[in-house]
Amino acid sequence: MVRAGASQRKIMLLALLPFVIWVSAFELVPIGRMLMMSFQDSDGQGFTLGHYVKGLSGPIYVQALTNSLRIALLSSVIAIFVALFCAYAITRYTTRMRDTLLMLTNMIGNFAGVPLAFAFMILMGNNGVFTIIAREFGFDSFGAFDLYSELGLTLIYVYFQVPLAVMLLYPAYYGIREEWREAAAVLGASAYRFWRHIGIPMLLPSIVGTFGMLFANALGAYATAYALTGSIYNLLSVRISALVSGDIFPNFELGSALAVILAAIMLSAILLNEWMSRLSRRRGL
Template sequence: MKKSKKQQVMFIGMFIPFILLVIGFELGPLLAMVRNSFMADDGVTPSIIQFKTVFQNAYYLQAIKNSVVISFISAITSIVLATICAYSITRFSTKVQDRMMMIANMTSNFEGIPLSFSYIILLGSNGLFTILFSKLGLDVFAQFNLYSWTGLILVYVYFQIPLAIMLIYPAYYGIEQQWKEAAALLGATNARFWFHIGIPYLLPSIVGTFSILFANAMGAYATAYALVGSNYNLLSLQIASLVASDVTLKPQLGSALGVLLAATMLGAMWINERMMRRVRRDL
């Protein structure tokens, strides 16, 4: 039975608040950022001077490089550990799986300043574990510096792994038990099954999750700011300093860096899409 014209109008009208919300809080700021990036420092004169400044300044190029490197390393580390952890979770009972996924959901949202503060309390220069192991004569953290690239990657990995687990975990249920039984009847070992069937089946989910983790790490700001402040040159920290700083307030330049950040994320997603298409074609 077809809907009447009045019902169709009412149905469309229900989506108007959502459309306005998307325009006001997503498309609006995005278009404003793009517009400001093509303005001179006065905010009125159209110009590409901001992008010239970025590409001619080694400091800003280093910020882009550092953000890409740390995002790539944290995403790779998280995806490997999350793939193993997600498989381990599927081996438990349904009740235990539900509880573990609830914990993963909770920890994936534990980031930013609270997460950095927690790590400082536990593993900082005067952290609980640092002092405890020192008192016991165990120099476990003697060579570890939380306020370094290693510490920053460790904190990133903490909130990336639970997110990756929640994204990869459902894919394991697409692997049918009949596949394993058929492979076993043909003489395949468990390792050969995962190498030839299981991992190729999971690969699109793994690659898609990697792109999400990469973008998530690229845009992380509060965690890095609370942990290292301005001691390390990251793209998100540079954008914040140019937009909100009282000393170097240059919103147009910050918008240009924001556009490059968005372009980097879109580029990662485009590469991911190309890889997923190739994987699906080869399967």
């Protein structure tokens, strides 16, 4: 019996080997190489912290980091606010309607990158469909809207952030038991007081955890922003790409240092999500 168990474990470990090789080749090795390059000087020989100093003090890189953090923060806050109401509304429908709405939400969430940027250009660009219609009917304020600005980027980020937030927040509402609502109503509590003292506190770990995921998702977004603005608007992900492949004289070491800084911020947001998820599970959500 013991031999059979040991043999089975060996077979399972052997079956896991391709996955380990895959993760090592495409995750661990590139990350290790990136960390090594971020501490190398321009000759690739000596050790230096100069790339991190330049990445955290150079005006163009500080601006890129600030712009990325601002758009990620703003789009995440807006997405959380919208998703709170949308996710709750979905729970009020029948099972068949819920499944349909969740399927559509999942499809919308996967519509991102270059196709999403192109769709917004067609609809809301300088000569987009909505822009031309607005001009024809005299809505000059809409015609003055610049899709290729920070406001336009934020709008697009919100578009693909809301479906993700809905999918993450939707299960949390089922942690609020119907008995709690009934007990609160029997005791004379209004709907506002129920959500203020019971509903929102119970949802708070899920809200904060979801915010961490949204923040990391927006911070690492590249394809949509680059397809829309190119290098016109300074973002950290776009700046890293320019240092690695876009410039005439690439600077892999500095690009690696900026990538490590970006990864550290994203990892912090993901760890926050994990911590809040554990807290949520302890509370029964």
